[in-house]
Amino acid sequence: MITDMPSPYQxxxxxxxxxxxxxxVPEMLYPNVEELRDNYLRITQEPEFQREFQQLLTxxxxxxxxxxxxxxxxxxxxxxxxxxxxxxxxxxxxxINNTIGQILVAQRLGKKRIVAETGAGQHGVATATVCALxxxxxxxxxxxxxxxxxxxxxxxxxxxxxxxxxxxSGSKTLKDATNxxxxxxISNPTDTHYIIGSVVGPHPYPDMxxxxxxxxxxxxxxxxxxxxxxxxxxxxxxxVGGGSNAAGAFYHYLDEPGVRLIAxxxxxxxxxxxxxxxxxxxxxxxxxxxxxxxxMQTEDGQVTEPYSISAGLDYPGxxxxxxxxxxxxxxxxxxxxxxxxxxxxFQLSRLEGIIPALETGHALACLPLxxxxxxxxxxxxxxxxxxxxxxxxxxxxxxxx
Amino acid sequence: xxxxxxxxxxxxxDVLNVYFTAGFPQLNDTVSILKALQDAGADLVxxxxxxxxxxxxxxxxxxxxxxxxxxxxxxxxxxxxLRDIRQQGITVPILLMGYLNPVVQFGxxxxxxxxxxxxxxGVILPDLPLDVYERQYRPLFAQYGLKVVFLVTPQxxxxxxxxxxALADGFIYLVAAAGTTxxxxxxxxxxxxxxxxxxxxxxxxxxLVGFGISDAxxxxxxxxxxxxxxxxxxxxxxLQQAPAEGRSAAITEFVHSIRS
Numbered sequence: 148m149i150t151d152m153p154s155p156y157q158x159x160x161x162x163x164x165x166x167x168x169x170x171x172v173p174e175m176l177y178p179n180v181e182e183l184r185d186n187y188l189r190i191t192q193e194p195e196f197q198r199e200f201q202q203l204l205t206x207x208x209x210x211x212x213x214x215x216x217x218x219x220x221x222x223x224x225x226x227x228x229x230x231x232x233x234x235x236x237x238x239x240x241x242x243i244n245n246t247i248g249q250i251l252v253a254q255r256l257g258k259k260r261i262v263a264e265t266g267a268g269q270h271g272v273a274t275a276t277v278c279a280l281x282x283x284x285x286x287x288x289x290x291x292x293x294x295x296x297x298x299x300x301x302x303x304x305x306x307x308x309x310x311x312x313x314x315x316s317g318s319k320t321l322k323d324a325t326n327x328x329x330x331x332x333i334s335n336p337t338d339t340h341y342i343i344g345s346v347v348g349p350h351p352y353p354d355m356x357x358x359x360x361x362x363x364x365x366x367x368x369x370x371x372x373x374x375x376x377x378x379x380x381x382x383x384x385x386x387v388g389g390g391s392n393a394a395g396a397f398y399h400y401l402d403e404p405g406v407r408l409i410a411x412x413x414x415x416x417x418x419x420x421x422x423x424x425x426x427x428x429x430x431x432x433x434x435x436x437x438x439x440x441x442x443m444q445t446e447d448g449q450v451t452e453p454y455s456i457s458a459g460l461d462y463p464g465x466x467x468x469x470x471x472x473x474x475x476x477x478x479x480x481x482x483x484x485x486x487x488x489x490x491x492x493f494q495l496s497r498l499e500g501i502i503p504a505l506e507t508g509h510a511l512a513c514l515p516l517x518x519x520x521x522x523x524x525x526x527x528x529x530x531x532x533x534x535x536x537x538x539x540x541x542x543x544x545x546x547x548x
Numbered sequence: 549x550x551x552x553x554x555x556x557x558x559x560x561x562d563v564l565n566v567y568f569t570a571g572f573p574q575l576n577d578t579v580s581i582l583k584a585l586q587d588a589g590a591d592l593v594x595x596x597x598x599x600x601x602x603x604x605x606x607x608x609x610x611x612x613x614x615x616x617x618x619x620x621x622x623x624x625x626x627x628x629x630l631r632d633i634r635q636q637g638i639t640v641p642i643l644l645m646g647y648l649n650p651v652v653q654f655g656x657x658x659x660x661x662x663x664x665x666x667x668x669x670g671v672i673l674p675d676l677p678l679d680v681y682e683r684q685y686r687p688l689f690a691q692y693g694l695k696v697v698f699l700v701t702p703q704x705x706x707x708x709x710x711x712x713x714a715l716a717d718g719f720i721y722l723v724a725a726a727g728t729t730x731x732x733x734x735x736x737x738x739x740x741x742x743x744x745x746x747x748x749x750x751x752x753x754x755x756l757v758g759f760g761i762s763d764a765x766x767x768x769x770x771x772x773x774x775x776x777x778x779x780x781x782x783x784x785x786x787l788q789q790a791p792a793e794g795r796s797a798a799i800t801e802f803v804h805s806i807r808s
Binding site: 175316335450 | 599600601602603604606607610614617622623624647648649650651652653654674675676677679680698699700701703704705708712723726727728731
């Protein structure tokens with residue numbers, strides 16, 4: 148269900164979340180963004196859209212994803228932990244919830260071509276997948292450095308028929324892939340839709356993507372009610388790069404003050420190490436990729452290059468809604484190092500037989516930090532599976548022998 | 549009077565605006581390039597403030613931005629370089645072009661104040677939304693005598709062109725064709741139709757065409773229905789290639805070749 152609810156944490160009529168959000172785009176993108184802004188609510192609320200969206204989520208993605216009581220993990224932390232299994236979605240992560248929604252929007256806008264950016268390649272694969280499904284041309288920009296370190300996902304995209312274009316500008320990673328995708332959209336303004344992979348970018352993207360990902364918390368509510376007799380957990384944990392799985396996991400709990408929302412940021416080698424992606428810890432308000440948000444930048448307002456062991460969290464900003472959740476204190480942001488994330492990933496693998504994505508390892512690493520009591524209910528958004536990170540995990544196998 | 553306003557009162561056709569990136573190729577080249585452009589006969593000069601993520605720019609200007617940042621260019625350094633130019637005989641109108649974030653981090657009011665002090669006549673901030681300008685910055689820019697330029701593209705609706713024209717007071721920057729700066733725009737019938745369509749709107753502001761203007765032929769084609777044109781990437785390529793000692797002569801030759 149996609150619902151409208153008045154909330155201080157939801158986007159306002161002008162496209163803002165408090166001081167964050169907006170559409171800071173050059174005029175070349177204005178008609179595209181305006182077209183989307185004027186149509187996304189109407190399109191996504193049409194019964195026919197909803198029917199097709201729900202059917203694809205069920206029959207193609209495999210939703211609802213299970214809510215799994217992790218007994219051994221719960222025993223270890225002496226609390227009650229449920230895992231929302233987004234890793235079981237087709238293509239291995241929550242990313243496809245959004246790409247399914249956006250491809251249906253693109254079709255209804257009469258677009259012939261899809262452009263996307265990707266960091267680790269998960270969003271690129273999810274985009275290439277829905278483009279194959281719908282028979283639309285697909286171009287994915289990926290930083291030249293990421294292409295080298297995420298080879299299996301590059302091959303998956305190519306197998307699905309997408310054209311993977313190396314982003315060679317700037318730092319040659321996700322930030323620059325996003326710039327290149329925007330430039331492509333500028334150069335192809337009428338027939339192309341840009342599927343942004345996270346709750347970032349100009350309005351209406353953060354809201355639209357959050358609505359598509361809101362299925363995560365909508366399902367959690369009914370599953371939790373069924374399994375525990377209560378609809379709300381005491382804690383909801385999710386990792387935040389741009390923040391799309393967190394936006395979906397938090398969505399229906401934003402106005403439930405009894406639910407503590409915990410966002411895990413990538414601290415890399417440590418918040419103060421100079422090799423970090425902990426945006427709220429290190430950043431300040433500014434403008435990135437079309438939105439006013441919190442971002443890592445120099446004194447002079449140049450965007451700085453983040454670092455994380457997890458390519459999916461390797462982004463210098465966060466979505467504007469998350470910036471507002473941080474600024475208002477509604478969500479608590481914890482900085483998780485590479486090491487803590489690795490520990491948590493190996494722990495989950497050994498205790499529950501689930502190998503999580505490195506991104507998800509950051510959310511799991513919050514478990515010892517939140518002070519959950521024995522009768523508390525904790526939900527962790529298990530955003531993705533770890534197959535793509537096997538090369539990284541393999542390097543550390545000896546340490547966890 | 550604002551030099552930009554004065555220019556357009558004096559000259560209503562074949563106005564040549566040349567863009568270059570501050571701090572490129574070397575950090576302290578800004579003023580000498582400015583002087584060479586004035587001496588060569590450029591009507592106005594647009595100085596780019598380099599940014600790490602220039603989404604509206606193509607490869608050539610991206611690289612010049614990156615090089616300038618590596619050279620250590622900042623907004624504060626640029627103002628320091630421009631400090632005495634108006635006392636040193638630079639009379640050409642100057643625009644600063646750049647992305648919003650570095651200006652916001654510098655402080656918008658402080659930025660306007662420094663523009664006034666150094667004799668900057670106007671600004672182009674492509675990612676500054678029109679509504680944010682109107683709501684937050686318009687009185688500030690006016691207070692410090694800064695003229696504002698807005699972009700229009702072939703996809704911009706006539707109604708929005710009028711809105712942009714109503715709020716602009718420098719000129720309207722007509723983006724020749726969909727794309728980023730430096731794209732090879734073929735000055736074809738479509739572009740000509742777009743420019744003449746825009747002319748028919750009888751805008752209150754002068755119009756200058758940019759993106760893909762690189763030589764005498766494209767300059768002449770662009771100027772047919774407008775007040776003039778803007779050259780950026782082609783000039784950056786010249787700066788990349790010209791040896792430092794022969795640069796002034798190369799700039800003179802370049803500007804003359806556009807006018808021929």
